[in-house]
Amino acid sequence: MSSENYQQRKTFFDQLLTIYGRKPVLEALQDPGMQVYKLHLAHSNKEDGIIRELRQLAEQRGIAIEMHERKALSRISKNGKQDQGVAADLQLSAYQPCNAISADHLQAAPRRYIALDRITNPQNLGMIIRSVAASGIDGLILPRRGGAPLTALVIKASAGTLFKAPIYHCEDLDAELLRMKDDGATLCCLSSHAEHSLFDYKAQGSMVYILGNETEGVSRNLEKRCNTRLKIPMHNGVESLNVAVTAALIAFSGV
Known part of the structure; x- marks a missing residue:
């Protein structure tokens, strides 16, 4: 061959x-x-x-x-x-291995990705996929293990956009994010204690926004990998947002 x-x-x-x-x-x-x-x-x-x-x-x-x-x-x-x-x-024409995001790809133009760390609720995953497809963000990075599998529930929650959204799968999220960081991408997680707002931050180069488990948030190991932290300003004593809502805000923040 x-x-x-x-x-x-x-x-x-x-x-x-x-x-x-x-x-x-x-x-x-x-x-x-x-x-x-x-x-x-x-x-x-x-x-x-x-x-x-x-x-x-x-x-x-x-x-x-x-x-x-x-x-x-x-x-x-x-x-x-x-x-x-x-x-x-x-x-799925837009379903690819994560190594398709090469160093050349990251450095050719500013790219934006969302990476999911142990998102276990299929409804949340489906809604995140829908936001990724609708916003035009460059892709969603999904580990094959540790999160909700791509099942019929996810397909339904995504309103069929699973088959259009740019999804990059990997075996080891930590290893892939470290590789992307070494290739020039900025890794970012959200924190209520961060100095800068998601909506005011001017990214320099490619960004990967890491969203964590619905209960525990981003794992400590991945959080340590992050170059920067951003916050979503909230009022009336609200402390957090649903992860799918957060993903939608990130996906559309650069539009």
Whole structure:
């Protein structure tokens, strides 16, 4: 295989998102606007009801169907306890590995990203994705583990914008943010004690805004990585905002 063909295949597979569960996969197959690459089914499924419907929809759309032993399917879904013997690969053109954000990319022009640290509520994640898609911010950085997975609940909360939003996935958020910092990006977290307001701050170069867990905030290790801290001015004794609201304010602050 030539290096060009290899790179094309790698890019294609990097853009695949695997969803699981009978209802989420059924909804994906029923939506003609959703690019479904492959349907995965367990041999142990009974060929009736929803399984028959899944198979029929895939065949009607010319989508490949692959059969697996139960353990093999669990490895594909990465959630054998909840996949119900069903998974599907979706092709998302804006879903990429985080290393696509190269040093050259960060230095060519000022970029703005939001990175999520252990955001576990799917409703919040979906609303954050919607704000990222709507605002035109350069991307959302998501670790594969430690936060809410990209499930049907997230898709619904995002109002379908999950398939349009620029999302960068990574295995180790700390390592990726440290790399981006070394490549010239400024890492920023929010603090009520910060000197400067989010709305007055003039960024020099590329920025990554880190938003933390709904209860605990940004982890101490990531907070130590930050070059700067900003605040959102609040009144009437209000101490904090929902993380999805905060993300929306960040996403639109530079527009």
